[in-house]
Amino acid sequence: MSRSLDIGPYEGRSDRPLWLVAAVITAILAGLAIGSANSYVSIVVAQATVSFDATPTLMFQGTESNGSLAPDGSLTISLGIRVDNPSARTLHLQLLAFSEWVEDGPAEAGLNESRRLADAHVVEANGTRYFFRVFGESREVAENPVPPRTASTYTFTFLISRATDAARFAALRNITDFATSTAGNVSALTWNFWVRLTLLIDGVPPASSPTAASYLRTIGRIDQEVGLNLAG
Amino acid sequence: MRADLLSRLRRPMRALAIATFLGLALGYSAFYLVFPNVSVPASDEASLPVILGILLLAAVLGGLLTEDLRSSVIQAFLALPIGVVIAFSLAISPVATGFLEVRADDIFSFVIRLPIPLYLLVIPLYSIFGVIGLLIRERFGFRSSDFLRPSGDRHRK
Numbered sequence: 376m377s378r379s380l381d382i383g384p385y386e387g388r389s390d391r392p393l394w395l396v397a398a399v400i401t402a403i404l405a406g407l408a409i410g411s412a413n414s415y416v417s418i419v420v421a422q423a424t425v426s427f428d429a430t431p432t433l434m435f436q437g438t439e440s441n442g443s444l445a446p447d448g449s450l451t452i453s454l455g456i457r458v459d460n461p462s463a464r465t466l467h468l469q470l471l472a473f474s475e476w477v478e479d480g481p482a483e484a485g486l487n488e489s490r491r492l493a494d495a496h497v498v499e500a501n502g503t504r505y506f507f508r509v510f511g512e513s514r515e516v517a518e519n520p521v522p523p524r525t526a527s528t529y530t531f532t533f534l535i536s537r538a539t540d541a542a543r544f545a546a547l548r549n550i551t552d553f554a555t556s557t558a559g560n561v562s563a564l565t566w567n568f569w570v571r572l573t574l575l576i577d578g579v580p581p582a583s584s585p586t587a588a589s590y591l592r593t594i595g596r597i598d599q600e601v602g603l604n605l606a607g
Numbered sequence: 608m609r610a611d612l613l614s615r616l617r618r619p620m621r622a623l624a625i626a627t628f629l630g631l632a633l634g635y636s637a638f639y640l641v642f643p644n645v646s647v648p649a650s651d652e653a654s655l656p657v658i659l660g661i662l663l664l665a666a667v668l669g670g671l672l673t674e675d676l677r678s679s680v681i682q683a684f685l686a687l688p689i690g691v692v693i694a695f696s697l698a699i700s701p702v703a704t705g706f707l708e709v710r711a712d713d714i715f716s717f718v719i720r721l722p723i724p725l726y727l728l729v730i731p732l733y734s735i736f737g738v739i740g741l742l743i744r745e746r747f748g749f750r751s752s753d754f755l756r757p758s759g760d761r762h763r764k
Contacts, residue, residue, distance in 0.1 A: 387748025393671050400668065401628055404661070408635045408693065410647035412700035418645050419701035580651040582644045591644060 414578075418594055421462035421576050429570040429601050430455040431475060435551075435561065442560045443551040449536035450547060452510065456572065459526045465577035466521040466597070471531060471570070472513040476506035476605050478565035479546075480553040490546060495605035506567055506605050509535060509547055520577065569602035622678045622685070625669045629686035632665035633729050634693025637722040642698065658725070666733045670740020674751065679741055683733035687726060694718045 432455065437448025444450070454473060460466055482491040482505040494505040510533050521527040537544045551561045558564075579595030636658045639646045643653040673679045698714045 387750045390672060390744070390749040390751060393668070393744075393749065397625075397628055397668055397672060400664065401631060404631045404635050404665075407647055408631065408638070408697060411635070411638055411642070411645065412697045414647055414649065415642065415645040415697070416701045416704055419706050420704055423706040578649055580644050580649060583651040584643070584653070591642060595644060 417463045418576055418579055421460070421464045421466070422594065422597060424461045425459065425466065425574065425597050425599070427456055427458045427572050427599055427601065429568070429572075430457075431566075431568045433566065438561075439555075441555045442562075443555040444544075444548045444561075446537065446548070448548075449534055449539075449544075450509070452533045454531045454533065454568075454570065455528060456531065456570070457526055457528045458521045458572070458574070460521045461524060463523045465523055467575040467577060468516045468518045468521070468529065468572065469575050469596075470513065470573035471516050472572075472600075473510060473531070473533060474508060474512075474569045474604065474606060475510040475533070476508050476567045477547070477550055478567075479505040479507040479550055480557060480564075481549055482507070484553070486553075487549070497605065504565075507546055507550060508606065509543060511606070521574070567603055567605060569600065569604040569606075571598065571600040571604075573598050618674070618678065621672075621674070622682050625672050625678075626682040626685035627689055629665050629669050629682060629733055630689025630693055632661050633686055633690025633725070634697065636661050637690060637694035637718065637725055638697040640725055641694075641717050641721045662729060662732055663736055666736030667740040667743070669733065670737035670742075671744045671749070673737060673741055673744070676738065676741065679737040680734055683730050683737060686733055687730060690729070691718065691726070694722065 432453040434451045434453065435442075435444060435448065436451065437445040439445050452475060456471075458466065458468075476495060479487070479490055479494050481487045482494050485491070490507060491505055494507050497504040497506065512533060516529075516531070518529050519527070535544055535547065550564070554561050554564050574597040576595045576597065581593075581595055582591040640653045640658060643650050669682060670679055673682065695715065695718045698718050
């Protein structure tokens with residue numbers, strides 16, 4: 376059967392141009408394959424090496440002479456975030472979740488039963504500590520991207536006052552009043568924060584196929600968190 | 608003696624070279640099918656026309672370079688394991704950096720299980736379009752280049 380299709384291999388025009396075409400296509404396919412491997416490697420490296428650190432700075436405005444919050448005062452938290460990107464991919468900040476708790480002295484002293492029930496509990500060897508959530512926010516962010524092999528810093532501001540959230544602000548005032556009356560100043564308060572940051576790796580569209588491996592649907596996203604999430 | 612050996616090896620080496628070319632097309636296509644968003648070009652979903660285009664182009668070109676039908680069929684079958692090895696190599700490439708987060712046996716499963724339709728398709732596709740390429744080669748009367756001929760036959764007309 377193959378005899379009928381055997382061509383006279385040594386007659387006619389040379390097939391050298393065909394081999395050249397094959398060489399060019401091989402080079403293109405090899406380039407695509409190597410490029411794909413490089414892309415995959417850089418994404419996996421980004422997933423494994425990118426990290427971030429968060430530093431909240433508290434600023435009380437409008438305080439009484441003893442340091443407690445005045446009714447027209449406010450608390451501003453300046454959240455500094457440093458994203459360390461040792462990978463070869465550009466990263467885009469997508470989502471920021473931030474929570475800040477303060478130790479609820481009045482609840483622990485049994486002076487506020489409703490807050491005591493609603494507060495986050497931390498059970499320790501020498502008793503249970505109660506934390507009131509002052510901030511609990513999640514927002515989409517559109518900051519400048521993090522370039523490859525650099526570290527970028529960002530600052531986000533969170534404010535609480537009577538105008539923004541009267542109920543929480545009243546609780547915060549109660550807690551600062553208690554702190555100043557028992558410890559002498561608000562700096563004695565114990566704070567706890569938790570930050571979750573979602574970063575998108577540039578150039579990685581999320582896989583939409585239902586047959587795609589599950590990790591391919593999330594491989595373009597980096598989710599990290601720092602701090603202790605008392606709500607969890 | 609050496610010339611005789613080279614002459615004997617010429618045909619299998621040629622078939623192996625073409626099978627490797629076909630396997631590269633299959634391996635890249637399989638990787639692109641399973642990992643479309645990390646491939647080059649990246650997309651949210653693999654494009655079937657792109658995959659078929661690559662495979663058809665490779666099949667016809669492979670046929671154009673093939674000297675006979677038997678080699679064409681052997682190449683089609685040989686391209687399959689070569690393609691699987693290439694796709695697997697691409698899928699485990701992050702191992703080189705030490706950062707592979709997915710288990711290697713999971714990746715093996717992705718590379719074998721998910722592209723099964725492609726693997727089932729590729730042997731008849733390579734065979735049929737390889738024959739079409741072979742017929743085109745015969746129609747235009749291509750002959751093997753000097754560097755692919757046995758040395759004793761280079762001056763035959």
